[in-house]
Amino acid sequence: MTSTTDSFQGRIAVVTGGAAGIGQAVVQVLHDLGCVVASIDLGVDGVPAGATALVADVRDQAALDKAIGAFGEAHGRIDILVNNAGVSFVGTIEDGSDADWHRIFDINVVGMMRATRAALPWLRKSADAAIVNMSSCTAVNGLPQRALYSATKGAVQSMTMAMAADLVTEGIRVNCVSPGTVDTPFMAELAARAPDPAAKRAQFEARQPTGRMVSPQEVGEAVAYLARAGAHSSVGSVINLDGGMTALRMPR
Structure with missing residues (x-):
């Protein structure tokens, strides 16, 4: 193999x-x-x-x-x-x-x-x-x-x-x-600009049902x-790598 x-x-x-x-x-x-x-x-x-x-x-x-x-x-x-x-x-x-x-x-x-x-x-x-x-x-x-x-x-x-x-x-x-939301320097910069960077990062994490950025x-x-x-056989495919964001509907 x-x-x-x-x-x-x-x-x-x-x-x-x-x-x-x-x-x-x-x-x-x-x-x-x-x-x-x-x-x-x-x-x-x-x-x-x-x-x-x-x-x-x-x-x-x-x-x-x-x-x-x-x-x-x-x-x-x-x-x-x-x-x-x-x-x-x-x-x-x-x-x-x-x-x-x-x-x-x-x-x-x-x-x-x-x-x-x-x-x-x-x-x-x-x-x-x-x-x-x-x-x-x-x-x-x-x-x-x-x-x-x-x-x-x-x-x-x-x-x-x-x-x-x-x-x-x-x-x-x-x-x-x-x-989904990828943990890149760009996202770190966005969080750093916020009044509460830690809270902003937590918001980015929470977007994904997994509770973590990609x-x-x-x-x-x-x-x-x-x-x-x-x-x-992988042709015209979309791999969703988003922690369940697209497919899952989680209770609030």
């Missing part, structure tokens, strides 16, 4: 937004499993040791084409693309300028399109290619102060299904992971599950 680690040995992976938070954990998990991994981010600080640090902005198609193309050329193919790069926005439907809305969509949604377009010629050279998009529990759960961010993640989840339908006949599997490591492992070689 082939072990989980064996299914990743020598696979070539690209992770956008790999220098911090969830993306950093994804890079680390894939590297530890035996992948040759490149992070694409605005800088190199924070990229796990052993991974290739590529610098590009997902708002710049030419920069992505150059960075991903060079990495693909060096290895002859790309087996895994993880579209993780994204930014959050706190506010209601009345908050944010038109420029804010265009900027967040440009990064969170159009950025995934650009990275995928840059990677597809190299993914087509793989015998077992996988794309994993990073969605969010906000795509299907109404959370306060998340109108803009939720809109982008709803778009990501819908786009994932359409991408899966378009690419399945080429042997390229497309899926997404939908985390760890970045858990998200990385979910990405690996979908990206592993041989996962031929």
Whole structure:
């Protein structure tokens, strides 16, 4: 029987937004499993040791084409693309300028399109290619102060299904992971801004029926599950990694 680690040995992976938070954990998990991994981010600080640090902005198609193309050329193919790069926005439907809305969509949604377009010629050279998009529990759960961010993640989840339908006949599997509240530096910063940081953190924990935030490591492992070689039936799937937020209705 082939072990989980064996299914990743020598696979070539690209992770956008790999220098911090969830993306950093994804890079680390894939590297530890035996992948040759490149992070694409605005800088190199924070990229796990052993991974290739590529610098590009997902708002710049030419920069992505150059960075991903060079990495693909060096290895002859790309087996895994993880579209993780994204930014959050706190506010209601009345908050944010038109420029804010265009900027967040440009990064969170159009950025995934650009990275995928840059990677597809190299993914087509793989015998077992996988794309994993990073969605969010906000795509299907109404959370306060998340109108803009939720809109982008709803778009990501819908786009994932359409991408899966378009690419399945080429042997390229497309899926997404939908985390709950992940214990990242961004959430720590939000808590720190509150009048009572400890109470704010407890509020974030309480969103999940499990009573705890999701760890970045858990998200990385979910990405690996979908990206592993041989996962031929994982297509157009959403892994909800949200502590039961989407499925459970707990008594108050």
